[in-house]
Amino acid sequence: MALKDSQTKMYDHSEVKVRLLKLYLERYLNIMNSLSYIKAIHLFDMFCGEGVYYNGGKGSPLQILEVIKSIHEKSNGNKTMPINCLFNDIEKWKTDKLQNEIASKALHNKEMGKLEFSNEDYKNLLPNTVQFINKLKNEKAFVFIDPYGYKEIRMSDIRNLLTSKSSEVLLFLPTQFMFRFEEKGTPESLKEFISEIVPKDQWPKSETGIDFIEKLNDGFQNALGDDFFVDSFVITRDKNQFFCLFYFTSHIYGFDRMQDAKWEIDEEEGRGWQYEDDTNLFGGVAKTPNTFILERKLKEFLVNPKTNSDVYKFTLHQRHKPSHTNQVLLKLQAEKKIEVVNKDGSTARKSSFYLNYKAHKETPDKIQMKIII
Ligand SMILES: C[S@@+](CC[C@H](N)C(=O)[O-])C[C@H]1O[C@@H](n2cnc3c(N)ncnc32)[C@H](O)[C@@H]1O
Known part of the structure; x- marks a missing residue:
């Protein structure tokens, strides 16, 4: 089957997704590294892709390794905690390509931590990941979930990944497609997804794609309860097409660092990103937070x-x-x-x-x- 353009090229809206991931990890990993009681960090990129796109764009695994490498280099030979990575993609050719890219760019060495690749279906990888995270003591985990669609994803996955409170999750959801389906007859997978958050008959109707994201955010928050923080970052693609990164943590400091990362991209609202073309007269004007x-x-x-x-x-x-x-x-x-x-x-x-x-x-x-x- 021919691949869609968006699956082989990295567009600005995909670039911003991994930019937020990178900005957050820079903040999160640096602070973890400074805490002596944290013995190791485990990063799981469950849908990692091939690392580099045909137009040269760098995907999540390369961005993750660049952050780890930079922390390691800045340590000036002082011991840093191991930051272990698991890069998973159902397509073996993608992780093979990724592995070659990492080797050719010398993006990893043993001192940084373990580096593993796998080609599991997310559905099968998830229970093992949850089991692994649940056993962690003085170690932390970060899970990045970046599927093409939403059919594989369940609210219970997120809940299970977070239960032990040693982990954080960043989840990309193509909310615009979900919103459109909500409007026009809902497929079974979306019904299942939503009913895990709020009983389907109580699901409030959304007027716009943004409204849908806000309701989903509230739904996640209510379903997880006050012990967890839920946040969203809206990525606008084309006209009025809203996609979203959801972030979940039990730790207020993680939430603090995520606000910092979001405001670095959106200096006025800290809320999302949209494409600005070169003809925008106000493009070069310094932006200040709207308080x-x-x-x-x-x-x-x-x-x-x-x-x-x-x-x-x-x-x-x-x-x-x-x-x-x-x-x-x-x-x-x-x-x-x-x-x-x-x-x-x-x-x-x-x-x-x-x-x-x-x-x-x-x-x-x-x-x-x-x-x-
Ligand atoms: C949106 S892309 C990931 C992009 C990547 N995070 C990046 O930044 O470049 C989704 C990836 O998930 C993989 N995939 C699709 N279904 C999967 C499944 N059930 N389990 C694991 N990987 C899957 C695809 O091969 C594809 O590379």
Whole structure:
């Protein structure tokens, strides 16, 4: 069967998918590497593809190895934790091509960790992966799931991969195709997929592809419960065609790093990506984060006193970076619209709001802040 163009060439919308993966892994792996109690990381690329496309685009396995290699090189001979990779694709010719590419570019050496390839059907690989992750102690796992469609994927896969809380999952779903089917008579595989998230009769109708993504995000979140964070990054292909990366973690710091990665790509909204052609008059203009809604919600949130940890969590739940809230708080402080006090009630140091993971963990109630009405 002839391959579709999108299966042999890497387009901008596919490139952005692996860009987010890479940006996130840079942040995630660097921090894991600095934690002495983490003994190893295991990365699973369940639908890895051939590594390099005919137009030279680099697929997920090459991006993953580039991040690991760079961490290793920056360590200057200091011991780094092993970062083990499993690259799986049902097509053997693809992993053969990938293996050759890795060898010819010298992208891997033994000191970086183990490197394995397999050609399992995802359905069969999944239970073994879950079993492996469930046994991890002081080790972490990251699973990238990037299928062509959605038929193989089940909500229960994601739940099973996350149960032990030692793992994170990044899942690409062709949500536009799912949304279109939702509109025009639903195939059995989509019914099964949805009914695992919300009973089909309670599935709210979506008006647009974006609306569908938001409902799916909420559905995932409700199905997994408060112990997990779910996030989405929208990739716009052509006109009004919305595809999506969903990210799942049980760790607030992972969620923090994902916000950072998302805002690096979408500097205005931190929400998604769309193609901008060279004729866009505003293309070269520096972009700044849109914090208008954040400010409004923060003012409402601070009607009652909140600690630095409360505000840190609030910020991430608003899908913003702590630096954005910091900017808003600086402005409110300059306008004398907030009161910030230490634990003992004395006035806190100006311009310090302790909105970071370390303070959230170690000094969650260092300060309290409240809006002055
Ligand atoms: C969207 S592509 C992956 C692209 C890759 N992540 C990248 O960045 O280049 C999906 C891949 O899944 C493989 N595949 C299809 N069905 C599969 C299955 N049931 N199990 C494992 N791999 C499968 C295909 O051969 C294809 O290479």
